[in-house]
Amino acid sequence: MPNMNVKRCEMPLQPKEVRSHNIEEVALGYTKEMAMEEAERCLHCKHKPCMQGCPVSIHIPDFIEEVKNGNFKEAYHIIKKTSSLPAVCGRVCPQENQCEKYCVRAIKGESVGIGRLERFVADWARENLQEENVKPVLNGHKVAIVGAGPSGLTCAGDLAKLGYEVTVFEALHVAGGVLVYGIPEFRLPKKIVEHEVDSLRQLGVHIECDSVIGRSETIDELFEEGFEAVFVGSGAGLPNFMGLEGENLKGVFSANEYLTRFNLMKAYDENSDTPIYRAKKCVVVGGGNVAMDAARSARRLGAEVTIVYRRGMEELPARREEVEHAMEEGVEFKLLTNPTRLFGHDGWVSSIECVEMELGEADASGRRRPVVKENSEFEITCDCVIMAIGTSPNPLIRSTTKGLETNPKGCLIVDEKGMTTRKGVFAGGDAVSGAATVIQAMGAGKKCAQSIHEYISNLNQ
Secondary structure (H helix, E strand, O other): OOOOOOOOOOOOEOOHHHHOOOOOOOEOOOOHHHHHHHHOOOOOOOOOHHHHHOOOOOOHHHHHHHHHOOOHHHHHHHHHOOOOOHHHHHHHOOHHHOHHHHOHHHHHOOOOOHHHHHHHHHHHHHHHOOOOOOOOOOOOOEEEEEOOOHHHHHHHHHHHHOOOEEEEEOOOOOOOOHHHHOOOOOOOOHHHHHHHHHHHHHOOOEEEOOOOEOOOEOHHHHHHOOOOEEEEOOOOOEEOOOOOEOOOOEOEEEHHHHHHHHOOOOOOOOOOOOOOOOOOEEEEEOOOHHHHHHHHHHHHOOOEEEEEOOOOHHHOOOOHHHHHHHHHOOOEEEOOEEEEEEEEEOOEEEEEEEEEEEEEEEOOOOOEEEEEOOOOOEEEEOOEEEEOOOEEOOOHHHHHOOOOOEOOOOOEOEOOOOEEOOOOEEEOOHHHHOOOOHHHHHHHHHHHHHHHHHHHHHHOO
16 A cells, blocks of 8 residues: 655755855755655556656666665666666656656656665665676677766666777766756765766776867767767857956856866865855856856855846746755845846945846746846845856867758757767767756767767678
8 A cells, every 4th residue: 555645754954054064065965765655656557657757767766666665776776777867867867857756646747756765775785785787798899988977877877788899088077067066065075976877887887087179179079980880969158158247357157167166176174275266245147057056155165155047936947855945044035136236346246236027927947037127226245156147069079070960059969869060979968958967968978879870780791
């Protein structure tokens, strides 16, 4: 008999008065008993509606059934059949807009905590299983992957399982992409990412760090070296700005730079050689997950933090959980507010001018368009402004590769199989879609792995 409690099992958290002063993970994870209790809430629907919301097609009811019965090892094996990064996805995927959105239990209560159960299983396996991935027999074909982020790692893992000799070229000194430079330690501990990457190395995936494709070598040269196909998963790491007066003042950062210093370069550690500005009053512009990450990071460095967003709470694109955690940690939200210019003193930002907004008619995205209220200007005093308003793909690969076409936003154009306008070059993730979620990038990498397999198979018939 299923557990018909309308509420899911609560996730244990660090106390809010403690966690804003450290970089340890906020969510502490389920115990074995909690996981089994939550798994009993699953109705094991015949048509498995939750699966339609999963970009990597995890067999959700099957792994939850194993959790319910205490068979955590088998649950892990079920997840790993389709997901290369389960411990990551269990932490950072927006499950509320994906698998959990379609959960039948959500009709009259809260959905089953699918993401929390995935995290539990992955963590249990890491702590209790000594299994190593078995390296498949090579099939004699080579594929190059550009970028060791979620899409590239997923594509690499799926191709390695099919017997391909896979080399991943990563520009940074560690693999993981946005998982290591963008998402803070308090949301995704780096040891988790390292473990997931190591499991891919066990499959035979070779990762070359400090390799900037387009500079150290080009995609054309990769083909000359014997790679039969190339997957571009280079992400969207070029920060966007608003073009406001005063954006060039000292103390104004892109969220990308700020988070890279905080996360990858460990600037939160006072003994680190990486400089980072420890603001007194910080304003973060934006309402997505990156804005929450930047705001919560600045809070941990001692700043009073205000998030400025031009729409209302209902329109905030960030995950509800991240918004709630930010509020609990003392981040202030000024909604229906838009910046117009920045003021400075001695070359350093001293305040940001904003206007109040109100919501008008819906725009093309379906969201109500924010409209400026007349004579509503006001200033917020600050010594730091972090712009978290999105990113675009870096033009380096496009500009150094023959035959690659992009759309007006600089994103690579691909067909239904994920192939670009250059034969043999596939692409997925943020390099194609623009900034999106980790799991969407993984789904694109998974799709392109199958397309590359079909492409190379047809080449050699």
